[in-house]
Amino acid sequence: MALLITKKCINCDMCEPECPNEAISMGESIYQINTDRCTECVGHYDTPTCQKVCPIPNTxxxxxxxxxxEEQLWDKFVVLHHADKI
Incomplete structure (x- = not known):
């Protein structure tokens, strides 16, 4: 399942540059995650990097x-990063 940034976000800018899928962007008041691009870092890392770098627990x-x-997340990863090979 895609990830969600909650209202606990303090806009620290830690998560956006760490996302390998470019799924994180600034919303109206806090950062948001594009669910069409979020793979929970499947295909890149064992755990989502945004969660690892966020300084506020459970955000x-x-x-x-x-x-x-997980299979759907892998499929999304392939389309995002290897569409030229399918």
């Missing part, structure tokens, strides 16, 4: 509105 969580299996 970036799994988005219950966008459930995805």
């Amino acid at each position: 970036i969580l799994k988005d219950p509105a966008h459930p995805e299996s």
Whole structure:
């Protein structure tokens, strides 16, 4: 499932440059995650980098509105980064 940045976000700018899928951008008041691009770092890292670098605990969580299996996250990774090979 894609990740979600909660209202606990303090706009510290730590997560955006760390996202390998360029899924994080500034929203109206806090950063937001584009669910079409978020793979929870599947294909890149073992754990989501945005969660690792966020200084506020429990600010970036799994988005219950966008459930995805690991296979679906892998498929999304392939389309985002290897579309020329499919």
